[in-house]
Amino acid sequence: MRVAIVGAGFAGLGAALRLQAEGEDSFVVLERAPAVGGTWRDNTYPGVRCDVPAHLYCFSFLPNPSFSSRFARGGEIRDYLERAAEPVREHLRLGTNVESAVWSGTGWHLTTSAGPVSADVLVLAAGRLTAPRLPEVPGRFAGPVFHSSAWDHSVDLDGARVAVVGTGASGIQLLPDVAARARSVVVLQRSAPYVLPRGDVAYGAVEQARFAEQPDVLAALRADLFAEAERLYDARVGDLGARQEARARALRHLTDQVGDPALRARLTPRHEFGCKRVLFSDDYYPAAALPHVTVQGPLSSFEPDAVLTDRDRHEVDVVILATGFHTTRQPYAGLVRGRTGSTLDEHWVAGMQAYASTAVHDFPNMYILDGPNASLSHNSAVLMIEAQIDYVLGALRQTPPGVALEVSAAAEDRYAQEMAVRSVGKPWTSGCSNWYTDPRNGRQSLLWPGRATEFRERFATFDLAPYERRTVAAAARDRRGGARHDGPVGAESRGAASHP
Template identity: 55%
Template sequence: MSLFEPDVDVAIIGAGIAGIGLGIRLRRRGDRSFVIFERASQPGGTWRDNTYPGVACDVPSHLYSYSFMPNPGWSRFFAPGAEIQSYLLASAAEEGLDEHIRLDTDVTGARWDAGRDLWELESSAGTVTARVLVLAAGRLSSPRYPSVPGIDAFPGPAFHSARWDHDVDLSGKRVAIVGSGASSIQIVPEVARIASRVSVLQRSAPYVIPRANPEYTAAERSLLERDPAELARLRAALFWRAEEAYAQRAAEPQALDAARTRALDHLHAQVADTSLREKLTPHYEIGCKRVLISSDYYPAMSQPNVSLEASALAAIEGNTLVMVNGTRHEADVVIFATGFHAAEQPYAETIVGRGGVTLSEHWAHGMTAFASTAVSGFPNMFVINGPNAAVGHNSAIYMIEAQIDYILGALQYQRAEGDPVLTVTAEAEREYVDLVDGLSASTVWMTGRCDSWYLDPRSGRLTLIWPDFAFAFRERNGRFDEHAYEGVSRKIPSA
């Protein structure tokens, strides 16, 4: 137990879904000594940052929300982004998190002080010490731009989809959209309605399946509000329906064939032009990259003012985008729908553990953590939504809640045992990584013949996705296990 009193018991970096969720659970169990640092001027994370036209979730609304704060009033099966952001802000306010969140506060570094058994955080608002550090910055917080010559010299407006410039009027403009992933397929139909010309620059074609997005009627919303049990049943049904999709990610042949056929049938039904259809046909296995959901992307791509260039961006020369295949596209505005630094988290460079080792050094060959949450050499530190904590077939919030349960269990253990420092052993972390590698070896992410952001570019390991059912993640990682930590005897398997 430390002889030094910290400023706060728990410091949380990030006020997105993970940080807000942990804060709510801490408040509900009576904890008050915690602070949530947020570099932006408003909480919300992904749903605060992404305000582009057409932004919406691709997980059902009643599953993409906290189980401990159900919302009977979702307007549609897939909620629009602004509605999710409103839900997060309302959740934080209703649970009294305003007094714990420090907005416009950038944490520039965090260092473990072994002499005091505390984390010392440097921020734009000063220095804070904490007994426990929780990294809840997420994987989609740092936009990635293509590294090509001339990108900074484009003469017109140019911005990332997660930093949408609402002051730019796209009406009648020639717009180049770089990328064809989850954001792009939502942006293209909206921009195509007003731009004079839209050039979609695609490195590889995505698989797209139909998107049915009915509105919930007033009667349905009223029923769910009056009957919490019915709302819980709906959420459970959505969860188990989503779990069925893991068979495809596990490369089960029948499930793969069915998923591939569904996507390609959708493409053939919506795109009549054979040349365009060929460009829009993926040449890797379905599920290797994120499977996208849209019923208006293909029709937008078929409009006369929209063109598809099946090549990567090579350079920008003035207002001309030059492709690897040599084609050139003039544009008045460039929108980069090019994803995020997901596998290599920029914040890792600023986190310093035992012996002066940074988290980025520990993760030099890919992100790793025991139970996807605790990192050896970084005492009293937990990561939410980090190594192998995402799913490609179900709700991220379900996974986040499992990690929150793990962290609360660790805090409860510390409280009961006199606040010992918790450092997961290197052996436990290695064993967990070996488990993940073994589970992932036969999945479509490793065998599907694609270049995916789910894989670490340095090691080729699957570092973002949990390669199993979501319920299996919670069963394995939703409870704190003190036997994986230094100073505690390892469990001996029963005979």
């Protein structure tokens, strides 16, 4: 097998589709779930939708004229990915759990629930939103408890007393529907988020037909949306004046929708704008202001029939955990073992890092999509995924069978240091608790600290210079303790590049 891809969300399917388009037929996509879709397969809670304009949140090479609104609902995105997977369906191995992946010196050998898989190249496309973060508090609740990413549709919320733990992206999306059904809702929050108006726009049948019949119109819309999102970088990260203006807009939105001064105070963020994810909603604040909804402090403990804060006790029938994910420590990292026998988790013991946000020293012919410093706070993650796929395809053109590429330790460390330095002074590192910062080293390890345009331009061309290139025979000797080539690639390949 030429390439083994782990994960069938946006990243894994994108890699598979591009490999097929390049004429490569020797690849497999391993997915532990029974269906494709990644986070959009898993998250089926009421109100789930994307905060990025739909026509940016799809593959550039596979536009979708059928999106029903500017911000697509989760089901639409899931359906889009199901359709996108059709051309590579025969390469999918659904319901296949990867139990280990080991570099043998000649290639990658994977142990899976469906049997062994061997491949020259390993692409990890498992994403960051796969391991739910659960509250670590005393006590146990006796009734139904479920995370927003594992919504229990068998639980009847009509007339129930419900606790919603968390006010991040999932929490504010699901609250309006839960509040419409429940007898009472208590919302338990650690810190209030900044919420901007969503301002959604519906696409009717006429517009959808126009997008389908005139691809240039849809392409122009996508280009406009991209330019608009790139300008948001200043409001999220860059210019202080732009950030202050955006913060003022969020606070006006709060004031316009919440009349009660006491509730408004509880819903007012105390952190710097942009330190946490900025959210979008037109119906969260009205739901929070309903008479049968209360907003309290953070969860402190459970009792069999209640949730407790430091001040109050609330008897409830159902607990919904909208508490996010372990984003800076990936569950797959303990399963992957590199050239020297260490796991990826051990390599990342002091924090996640990867050269070009994609390649890791000691792990030859392995590439990570949507991994360290590969996300954005202002634009579509799919743009970054596509840029990384371009990078991986360039690497594959430089990696014929029998050749191993491994990024140097120095290049990986320099890149990690660059990410750390460029994150200093950004709102993400201003002191709040967020999902961008790795607690192991205090570094911001999730976001690319620049615009999407810069990442795409910088890594549109694969450059061999930071890599060590060896035959697999030499790599096998290294694993047995033989000589190792620690320098950059030789003169015969230095500076060679491939344009995807």
